Amino acid sequence: MSATATTTFAGLLVETFSRDRVFAPFERAFAKFHEGTQDWPNEEPLGKGRTFGIRTKDAHSTGSVSEASGTTPTLRQPEVLQANVDAVQVVGAVGWTELMLSAGQGLGSLGPDVLTDHIDMVTRNSTQALNRLSLGHGTARLAAVEAGTSSATTFVCRLPEHLVQLRDNMTIDFYDTDTGGSKQGATETISDLDFETRTVTIGNSRSLTAGWGVYQALTSAISTYGVGPFGLRAWADNGGLTSAIAGLTRSGNPGVNANVIQAASGTLLYSEKLMRKAIHRIFFKCGMEPDEAWCNKGIISEHLNHLVGDRIFMLTPGDSVPKYQIGHNERDIGFQYGGNFIPYKVDGDFPAREIVFLKKSMFRRHQLRPLNWIGDDSGIDGVAKAMLLQLPASGGGYELSKVALLLAMVNYGNRMPKSICAVRTVADEELGGDSVA
Secondary structure (H helix, E strand, O other): OOOOOOOOHHHHOOOOOOOOOOOOOOOOOHHHHHHHOOOOOEEEOOOOOEEEEEEEOOOOOOOOOOOOOOOOOOOOOOEEEEEEEOOEEEEEEEEEEEEHHHHHHHHOOOOOHHHHHHHHHHHHHHHHHHHHHHHHOOOOOEEEEEOOOOOOOEEOOOOOOOOOOOOOEEEEEEEEEOOOOEEOOOOOOEEEEEEOOOOOEEEEEEEEOOOOEEEEOOOOOOOOOOOOOOOHHHOOOOOOOOOOOOOEEOOOOOHHOOOOEEOOOOEOOOOOOHHHHHHHHHHHHHHOOOOEEEEEEHHHHHHHHHHHHOOOOOHHHHOOOOOOOOOOOOOEEEEOOEEEEEEEEEOOOOOOOOEEEEEEEEEEEEEEEEEEEEEOOOOOOOOOOOOOOOEEEOOOOEEEEEEEEEEEEEEEOOOHHHOOOOEEOEEEEEHHHOOOO
């Protein structure tokens, strides 16, 4: 004779589910650089886009003359380049069946109701996409293949881009060149990301070629390839990433080139001397001094490692021994120059081995529409609350499903690219795996 056990009379028992209102974070959801762009002055790119001038040359019809030949200098002309940008559309979509909307509320959901959960998700994902694009170089490339593969379900991402802009479950396409190329093979879905080795796992075996670019796929036939605003890395470039910007070729119009410091081969050790050189480069090119610098956490680690040997522990009143606390306050990290503090701002989507100094007042946001919901009564600026639209059926009529759509229309400009200096190929042990003495 035996007592009733959970295994012998399992049919009587119910299963109890935890109903937390918030799921624990499972990936980076910050959009720090995008948030910073909201402080830039906005100039709407109406009509055929926004045309603005970039002053590159003065006339310099000046000089000293002798008494005998006291003539005025020959009149010469200054130069202003006309750049033009159009707004780029960034869209997010989410949908539910009518049955799911009814069943996935209240006690029918493990957490928040399915409507709230998905609205929060698409808003988060759309903001992340805007952040990646605002940091990019204009082609919407997220990563690049480091080495060729043969019938493999994995590939390694090239430095400095790393895999920091990729996400699990993201659909991606491969293109052979960053501009003017063609899609290589079918759309794939990312199933795993190994941060330490920069290895991406995809759903099917593929033979990839070194240098192929990775772009987010919107559908199995359409991707973001070649459709991106001129982000920070586009303006912080002198031709290494983009041959043209805002309708101007870099080779024919060097005035649109930023200052770039990088090693001809290998890497550069992070140092105060190197950072000071970048600041001076801006000063000698346009007479300005930067007031902000953007990088990823690897550069922050190099900054701290550069200083750790100089650490001194202080005794405060009442202390008999030092507290020996270590760490840092990220908001206080930066470069003191000319009586001004240049803060180092960190974005997790920014490449490894790179830091960009800039003059914030030279940037502009060219926005026709902020990220907002599409709806029947939305007007040109959308509505603050998500509107559920009935999904049309492919054969006519409507499905028993609803969809919500987010849309932004934005681009970015800079009035003086020479006020930017990008320091690339900085030895980065944490993200780049570089050996740093």
